[in-house]
Amino acid sequence: MHKHEKEELEYRKIIESPATIADLDFERCSFAGGVVMPPADDPAYELVVRNVVLRRCKAGNVELYGVRFEDVTVDTLSHPKPVEIEACVCSHVVLRGRVGAVHFRPAVDDDARAVLAPAAAKLYEDVDWALDITEAEFSDAELWDIPGHLVRRDPETQFLVHRAAAAAAEIDTLSIDAQLIVERAAEAPYETSVVAAPTRAKSFREQLDALHELRGLGIAE
Structure with a gap:
């Protein structure tokens, strides 16, 4: 080195x-x-x-x-x-x-x-x-x-999102932050993607809540 x-x-x-x-x-x-x-x-x-x-x-x-x-x-x-x-x-x-x-x-x-x-x-x-x-x-x-x-990843703040589940989600029933994640995940190049709630961002809590919302629906884990 x-x-x-x-x-x-x-x-x-x-x-x-x-x-x-x-x-x-x-x-x-x-x-x-x-x-x-x-x-x-x-x-x-x-x-x-x-x-x-x-x-x-x-x-x-x-x-x-x-x-x-x-x-x-x-x-x-x-x-x-x-x-x-x-x-x-x-x-x-x-x-x-x-x-x-x-x-x-x-x-x-x-x-x-x-x-x-x-x-x-x-x-x-x-x-x-x-x-x-x-x-x-x-x-x-x-x-x-x-x-x-x-x-x-850290499963507490970094979630695995499934493309097929995102594409099939009823987007109008989701919060705005969850909608944004689902829209991006549905167009991702791979079947699964990791979405990380940014711990150094002011929006950390809102994004983490959105990921928990998607986890509850089986879209994320």
Whole structure:
């Protein structure tokens, strides 16, 4: 592992594939921000970030697209804007401590999604667990692009939502917050998704109540 401590790293764009970023340990470092993505949509996911640790770091605007993350741990990360993780694949990724707003989303572009979504689903067939958020404290979380059954979670605040049950729900009978969750879950790319009530958000109690509402209806567990 190459150790970096209390360093300030400039904004950087990494647009390569195949490429591997590996064996790095950052502690109390500041990243101006950056972009990590392949030059074109790559169904082989040959842009890999592997065996990387971030502890108590700060980051500017960060965009991650089409990356395969393996054995990555982020323990406390402060950043002014949400970390956008679009069309990426995870294996043994841990988020722990205060991590702010984190969005795992499918590719926005329809053509890109048609290429990357089935490739990601195929890769996940060989993953025993993708993401561990049991100790993560979010201000906002979107985890729609990761199969819910591959997410290690705290069942008190992080719920498994079933796509089929969400699609069949009588939406008019639900609270507004529960309706929003059901609408997103019904369109999720995988049969199950994890929805986390963000413990660092002012809306935490309302979102937790909505998830308990859905659990009572068998839509979430």
